[in-house]
Amino acid sequence: MMKNLWSDTESDKFQDDLALRVYTSRLLGQDTSLVLHGGGNTSVKITETNLVGSTEDILYVKGSGWDLVSIEKDGFSPVRMAHMLSLSKLKSLSDPQMVNELKTQLTNATSPTPSVETILHAILPFKYVDHTHADAVVTISNTSNGEERIREIYGNRVVIVPYVMPGFDLAKEVGLLFSEMASDETEGMVLLNHGIFSFGNTARESYERMIDLVNVAEQYLVSQNAWDNEKQLTYVKSKKIRNDVSQLRQKISLVAGNPVLFNLTNSLRGISFSNRDDVEKIATRGPLTPDHVIRTKRIPMIGRDVEKFVKEYVSYFNAHKTNAKDKKTMLDPAPRVILDREFGLCAVGKNMGEIGIISDIYEHTMESILRAEKLGGFKALPASDIFDIEYWDLEQAKLLKNTNFLEFQGEVVLITGAASGIGKSCVQSFLNRGAAVVGIDIDSSIETSYQHKNYLGLICDVTDEDAIEGILEKSVCHFGGLDMIVLNAGIFPKGKKVSQLSLKEWNKVFSINLNSNLNLLREVYPLLIMAPNKGRVVVIGSKNVSAPGPGAAAYSASKAALNQLIRVLSMEWGSDGIRLNTLHPNAVFDTGIWTDEVLKSRAEHYGLTIESYKTNNLLGVEVNSMDVSELAAELCGSLFSKTTAAQIPIDGGNERVI
Ligand code: ZN
Numbered sequence: 001m002m003k004n005l006w007s008d009t010e011s012d013k014f015q016d017d018l019a020l021r022v023y024t025s026r027l028l029g030q031d032t033s034l035v036l037h038g039g040g041n042t043s044v045k046i047t048e049t050n051l052v053g054s055t056e057d058i059l060y061v062k063g064s065g066w067d068l069v070s071i072e073k074d075g076f077s078p079v080r081m082a083h084m085l086s087l088s089k090l091k092s093l094s095d096p097q098m099v100n101e102l103k104t105q106l107t108n109a110t111s112p113t114p115s116v117e118t119i120l121h122a123i124l125p126f127k128y129v130d131h132t133h134a135d136a137v138v139t140i141s142n143t144s145n146g147e148e149r150i151r152e153i154y155g156n157r158v159v160i161v162p163y164v165m166p167g168f169d170l171a172k173e174v175g176l177l178f179s180e181m182a183s184d185e186t187e188g189m190v191l192l193n194h195g196i197f198s199f200g201n202t203a204r205e206s207y208e209r210m211i212d213l214v215n216v217a218e219q220y221l222v223s224q225n226a227w228d229n230e231k232q233l234t235y236v237k238s239k240k241i242r243n244d245v246s247q248l249r250q251k252i253s254l255v256a257g258n259p260v261l262f263n264l265t266n267s268l269r270g271i272s273f274s275n276r277d278d279v280e281k282i283a284t285r286g287p288l289t290p291d292h293v294i295r296t297k298r299i300p301m302i303g304r305d306v307e308k309f310v311k312e313y314v315s316y317f318n319a320h321k322t323n324a325k326d327k328k329t330m331l332d333p334a335p336r337v338i339l340d341r342e343f344g345l346c347a348v349g350k351n352m353g354e355i356g357i358i359s360d361i362y363e364h365t366m367e368s369i370l371r372a373e374k375l376g377g378f379k380a381l382p383a384s385d386i387f388d389i390e391y392w393d394l395e396q397a398k399l400l401k402n403t404n405f406l407e408f409q410g411e412v413v414l415i416t417g418a419a420s421g422i423g424k425s426c427v428q429s430f431l432n433r434g435a436a437v438v439g440i441d442i443d444s445s446i447e448t449s450y451q452h453k454n455y456l457g458l459i460c461d462v463t464d465e466d467a468i469e470g471i472l473e474k475s476v477c478h479f480g481g482l483d484m485i486v487l488n489a490g491i492f493p494k495g496k497k498v499s500q501l502s503l504k505e506w507n508k509v510f511s512i513n514l515n516s517n518l519n520l521l522r523e524v525y526p527l528l529i530m531a532p533n534k535g536r537v538v539v540i541g542s543k544n545v546s547a548p549g550p551g552a553a554a555y556s557a558s559k560a561a562l563n564q565l566i567r568v569l570s571m572e573w574g575s576d577g578i579r580l581n582t583l584h585p586n587a588v589f590d591t592g593i594w595t596d597e598v599l600k601s602r603a604e605h606y607g608l609t610i611e612s613y614k615t616n617n618l619l620g621v622e623v624n625s626m627d628v629s630e631l632a633a634e635l636c637g638s639l640f641s642k643t644t645a646a647q648i649p650i651d652g653g654n655e656r657v658i
């Protein structure tokens with residue numbers, strides 16, 4: 001339920017009008033039942049003196065790309081009020097024209113693009129204006145007699161505006177209705193099927209009116225026994241669903257036109273909602289508010305029939321595109337939200353940031369739909385209105401501009417031995433290229449070594465078959481599949497002559513450096529063959545394969561055996577399009593293997609100082625983990641798309657290898 005978060009001690013830290021605008025915007029942003037991930041907007045009108053000494057009224061309105069919860073003063077775009085008011089008197093204005101007018105009336109050229117609701121903010125005759133997509137208000141509004149209920153709840157406290165798409169037309173409609181309907185009692189405005197505005201002469205007044213207005217809507221839901229939704233199922237996932245998940249993700253990637261991440265959200269509400277007998281009926285009527293359309297698509301996919309979903313999406317596009325004046329480019333028809341009886345609520349996106357937004361939006365959507373059902377039935381906007389948002393000129397323009405596509409966007413890589421050295425560096429190289437990364441290691445620091453949404457660190461002993469099975473299940477449920485694997489885990493035991501080498505020591509090295517990789521490769525094979533861009537394997541081999549050293553029999557033999565295994569696999573898996581390539585690094589000293597002790601003994605062995613030992617190669621260069629990891633990532637990219645079974649030294653040039 002709504003909480004008034006205003007604090008006198010906190011607000012004292014925000015002195016001027018714009019600072020207070022920042023403060024209460026953040027208060028709104030903290031409540032996810034009011035706004036989610038960039039939704040909603042706020043403004044303040046301030047009179048200022050410009051450089052040439054004239055006084056101007058300036059509207060500071062939220063800029064695009066800013067989230068209310070973390071907004072700063074720089075997140076508000078200053079536009080000249082006078083021009084906004086003149087624009088509001090025009091008969092019509094296209095959205096691209098409007099955006100141009102907004103941008104060219106900024107008083108600070110480095111400000112973000114002002115909200116598309118800027119003109120609307122300008123015409124409201126209050127200093128502070130707050131706008132949210134409050135769950136309770138859109139829930140009540142999205143029912144068959146929603147308008148009546150809103151009227152009953154608020155009386156003269158709000159002006160009610162029927163649904164109009166955000167932009168110039170909405171601003172015109174608001175201007176008209178406001179001049180007719182507003183009175184001394186007006187505290188806000190409800191935009192049906194969209195959200196709510198509150199106004200005030202101070203930041204506090206406008207904020208507290210928002211809290212109070214939404215609170216009244218929540219109390220109404222309570223009074224109608226429509227607040228508490230049914231208890232959620234507890235959910236025990238059956239083991240071994242990774243092949244089914246990967247298959248679904250493969251199909252979705254295919255219709256999306258590029259690899260996508262697919263996340264089982266593990267939401268309890270999601271699993272109980274997906275198992276309702278009426279899920280198809282109640283979940284496919286449309287979104288809560290236009291703001292959600294772009295990110296979640298019009299409706300979720302129920303079950304796993306991707307072909308059926310795409311067919312329906314294409315016919316929805318064809319049915320509505322003729323209504324539009326301009327030519328529209330069809331977006332990819334892949335679903336963003338999936339409701340499946342076994343998988344529960346799943347989200348699809350190009351990275352985990354996007355997936356987090358989609359799943360948050362749908363968590364709120366499910367609660368609202370269930371509540372609206374108790375008020376006589378959830379009723380969303382007609383498909384034609386939703387189409388106009390999804391295929392808005394402004395959105396289509398963004399689509400054409402979006403060229404910063406990262407090479408491994410939507411793809412997943414598993415890296416073994418990823419807590420330190422080359423493995424840890426590989427995590428960074430793949431994250432930099434947009435991949436989702438599963439890092440595994442026996443060292444517990446693996447879980448926290450990267451704070452990145454696209455990173456999942458799991459503790460795992462690579463020689464434990466059950467543990468490998470467990471991490472594959474976990475990774476696939478988190479990211480949707482597996483496209484690439486970097487076999488890096490290995491040990492380099494203390495030097496020992498063969499005459500002193502026990503079978504136990506030999507076996508230990510083989511179990512980690514060789515046998516664990518056989519097990520892992522066999523287990524990931526069914527996943528790699530479902531990789532949308534074909535599977536790729538990179539092996540971190542060793543110079544020792546072609547130039548072994550005395551005292552390193554177990555290490556050299558295990559790496560040589562792994563090398564041979566990969567050569568055989570490249571023949572067995574070639575017809576599946578899976579590429580396997582090996583790097584043979586040498587003398588990479590910023591790794592776990594090279595303890596000071598090993599480094600010292602190796603240097604002594606060659607009769608060199610540690611410093612000259614480090615650059616003891618033809619090029620006289622030091623080879624670092626990052627040099628190796630960057631090449632490992634490139635081996636998975638398009639540059640090597642026609643190469644398999646390659647063995648590439650990365651050692652600065654070594655005479656014994658040449
Ligand atoms: Zn809005």
